[in-house]
Amino acid sequence: MKIECRDVRKNYKKKEVLKGIDLVLEKGKIYGLIGRNGAGKTTLLSILSAQNPASFGNILLDGREIWENAEALSHIYFAREIITSSNSNASGLKVKEYLKLAETYLPRWDKDMAQRLTELFHLDRKQRITKLSKGMVSMLQIVVALASKADFTFLDEPVSGLDVVAREAFYRLLLEEFTETERTFVISTHIIEEAADIFEEVIFLHEGKILLKENTQDLLEHSVYVSGKTEAVDRLIQGKQIYCPEVLGRSKSALVRLREGERLSGGEGVTLQGVNLQKIFVVLCGGEERV
Amino acid sequence: MQELLNQEKSIYIQIKEMIETDILRDILLEEERVPSTNELAKLYAINPATAAKGVNLLVDEGILYKKRGIGMFVAEGAKKTIQKRRRENFFETYIQGMLTEAASLGITKEDLIDMITTERGNQQEV
Amino acid sequence: MRKKKSWFYHAADNLCGMALFLGILLVLIAVRREEFSWESAKTVIHNYFSLPGIVLAGVLGAFNVILLYESTEPLKISFGCTRKQVFRDMQAMKIATLFTAGILSFFLSGQERSRIFLKELLFWGLLLLFLQSICECMSILGMRYKGLMLVSILCISGIIGFVVAFMAMDFIKNGEIHMEWPISGVLENWLLWAAVFLLGTILLVFFSWKFFRKAEVHI
Numbered sequence: 198m199k200i201e202c203r204d205v206r207k208n209y210k211k212k213e214v215l216k217g218i219d220l221v222l223e224k225g226k227i228y229g230l231i232g233r234n235g236a237g238k239t240t241l242l243s244i245l246s247a248q249n250p251a252s253f254g255n256i257l258l259d260g261r262e263i264w265e266n267a268e269a270l271s272h273i274y275f276a277r278e279i280i281t282s283s284n285s286n287a288s289g290l291k292v293k294e295y296l297k298l299a300e301t302y303l304p305r306w307d308k309d310m311a312q313r314l315t316e317l318f319h320l321d322r323k324q325r326i327t328k329l330s331k332g333m334v335s336m337l338q339i340v341v342a343l344a345s346k347a348d349f350t351f352l353d354e355p356v357s358g359l360d361v362v363a364r365e366a367f368y369r370l371l372l373e374e375f376t377e378t379e380r381t382f383v384i385s386t387h388i389i390e391e392a393a394d395i396f397e398e399v400i401f402l403h404e405g406k407i408l409l410k411e412n413t414q415d416l417l418e419h420s421v422y423v424s425g426k427t428e429a430v431d432r433l434i435q436g437k438q439i440y441c442p443e444v445l446g447r448s449k450s451a452l453v454r455l456r457e458g459e460r461l462s463g464g465e466g467v468t469l470q471g472v473n474l475q476k477i478f479v480v481l482c483g484g485e486e487r488v
Numbered sequence: 489m490q491e492l493l494n495q496e497k498s499i500y501i502q503i504k505e506m507i508e509t510d511i512l513r514d515i516l517l518e519e520e521r522v523p524s525t526n527e528l529a530k531l532y533a534i535n536p537a538t539a540a541k542g543v544n545l546l547v548d549e550g551i552l553y554k555k556r557g558i559g560m561f562v563a564e565g566a567k568k569t570i571q572k573r574r575r576e577n578f579f580e581t582y583i584q585g586m587l588t589e590a591a592s593l594g595i596t597k598e599d600l601i602d603m604i605t606t607e608r609g610n611q612q613e614v
Numbered sequence: 615m616r617k618k619k620s621w622f623y624h625a626a627d628n629l630c631g632m633a634l635f636l637g638i639l640l641v642l643i644a645v646r647r648e649e650f651s652w653e654s655a656k657t658v659i660h661n662y663f664s665l666p667g668i669v670l671a672g673v674l675g676a677f678n679v680i681l682l683y684e685s686t687e688p689l690k691i692s693f694g695c696t697r698k699q700v701f702r703d704m705q706a707m708k709i710a711t712l713f714t715a716g717i718l719s720f721f722l723s724g725q726e727r728s729r730i731f732l733k734e735l736l737f738w739g740l741l742l743l744f745l746q747s748i749c750e751c752m753s754i755l756g757m758r759y760k761g762l763m764l765v766s767i768l769c770i771s772g773i774i775g776f777v778v779a780f781m782a783m784d785f786i787k788n789g790e791i792h793m794e795w796p797i798s799g800v801l802e803n804w805l806l807w808a809a810v811f812l813l814g815t816i817l818l819v820f821f822s823w824k825f826f827r828k829a830e831v832h833i
Binding site: 243248249250267270271273274277286287298299301302303 | 686
Binding site: 372375394414471 | 497498499500526529530532533534535536537538
């Protein structure tokens with residue numbers, strides 16, 4: 198089972214928010230969708246789940262269009278950030294009413310799981326959604342996402358309102374659910390470093406385009422931070438793809454992205470260090486230079 | 489299997505090395521079952537595919553083997569294999585860096601041998 | 615199952631609302647006249663409640679249309695319902711409400727079941743369907759242009775207020791409700807008006823669907 202996204206574009210009022218997205222999401226993977234504010238993450242996820250129409254392009258589930266396709270949509274769920282301001286749709290509802298709606302319309306809803314998670318998170322079922330704290334709202338979003346049991350579940354910033362303890366609990370819950378069911382999860386987040394370990398693949402969305410989509414471990418292995426004496430560093434990075442070169446006195450440093458098969462070895466006044474995912478993201482979304 | 493993962497090396501390499509270390513320390517004995525990739529994933533909060541990558545490396549090297557439907561087990565002679573390989577890599581892993589650092593500090597090889605024999609730092613004042 | 619027949623429940627809501635309003639009216643009339651007998655109640659119902667019944671049900675239905683498009687229907691879409699399903703359910707609710715209210719009105723009217731009465735009933739039924747479709751169209755446009763949503767809520771509240779006030783004034787003046795609608799001249803060309811409303815409804819539904827099928831849902 199897989200979702201294919203073919204040349205998807207989206208315009209909002211003359212502004213091109215998504216500029217030709219090609220993507221394949223496979224069953225049984227956890228993807229991280231990382232991008233700056235305004236990169237188009239929410240838009241992409243809402244289009245991938247047929248919440249909103251693309252201006253151009255197709256989304257297919259196993260070869261069939263998902264737009265207005267009830268059968269296809271029964272396999273997909275998009276857990277948006279629930280907005281609690283008083284004029285939003287969910288605001289008038291109580292937690293239990295919202296859960297009841299989810300139970301009514303999500304075909305694979307697991308009521309026991311929803312019950313268990315609601316208790317685990319100490320969510321007050323009788324509370325109005327507008328009155329919930331930011332953390333509680335995130336937890337409600339997570340409860341519905343997990344209990345939906347959808348084959349493809351998209352979560353938009355699920356941890357934004359959670360403190361670190363709750364975040365760790367979420368990652369563990371997610372892994373538990375994942376190992377048991379092999380559902381696909383696509384999680385958009387700003388808190389990159391924490392989540393990096395659970396993503397099998399990461400997708401960098403930058404200004405409406407996919408900058409990269411790679412296996413997380415491969416990406417990390419192929420990224421090296423080189424520093425040392427300028428001449429030695431220059432010799433080493435000759436012909437390689439480098440980012441953010443900096444010179445300070447007699448020393449130089451740069452981030453190198455190795456291509457398949459390329460290797461770097463240190464020694465002789467050059468230090469090689471690993472780079473974390475957050476650093477790679479910050480560097481890549483800030484431009485690129487070649488030596 | 490208690491250490492936390494750090495940023496220094498790829499996670500799956502760390503998983504691999506943790507299992508190897510446990511085998512060396514007799515925490516995991518030959519023909520014993522090794523935690524499954526799902527168990528490892530949940531324990532360290534990492535993606536199961538990453539854990540699997542580390543475990544598969546060990547399978548490729550003949551340190552673990554798979555019993556279908558049951559799990560991964562420590563192969564016979566695994567401990568010896570690990571010791572042999574780590575001995576081969578010992579120079580690169582530990583000595584090379586030491587020699588480079590010593591050179592930049594002006595510590596001679598004789599000083600190093602002395603340190604090793606007496607298991608003490610250089611007492612002379614520079 | 616709630617999911618499959620949500621329109622059924624919404625239509626039932628409208629009819630219950632109608633019954634509630636009529637019930638209150640009945641009590642008020644009885645108090646005003648100081649007659650509390652089953653006979654007098656029956657007379658009141660037969661004489662005065664048939665047309666107001668369908669009008670109330672229709673207007674409440676229109677209000678419900680706006681309310682649903684504003685709150686629940688987008689949420690249903692967020693849970694995987696197709697826009698087709700949502701739209702179809704809404705049409706089912708509109709028709710079920712008016713059809714059932716029409717039948718109820720018919721039986722409420724007692725002896726007045728003349729041909730003229732049937733024409734009036736049909737007229738009102740189609741006018742209300744038209745009204746509900748206007749509200750639907752405005753709500754759907756309101757999903758895109760948020761200001762419209764407010765305008766349509768205000769309009770329909772105004773209409774409900776007007777209807778209620780009209781009945782109340784009638785009641786206060788005469789102790790009963792005659793619904794001397796200033797439209798009796800219209801009824802002579804009832805066929806024309808029926809066609810106008812029917813056609814108008816069809817056009818509205820057509821345009822509503824055109825807007826709705828690609829509507830953006832921003833929750």
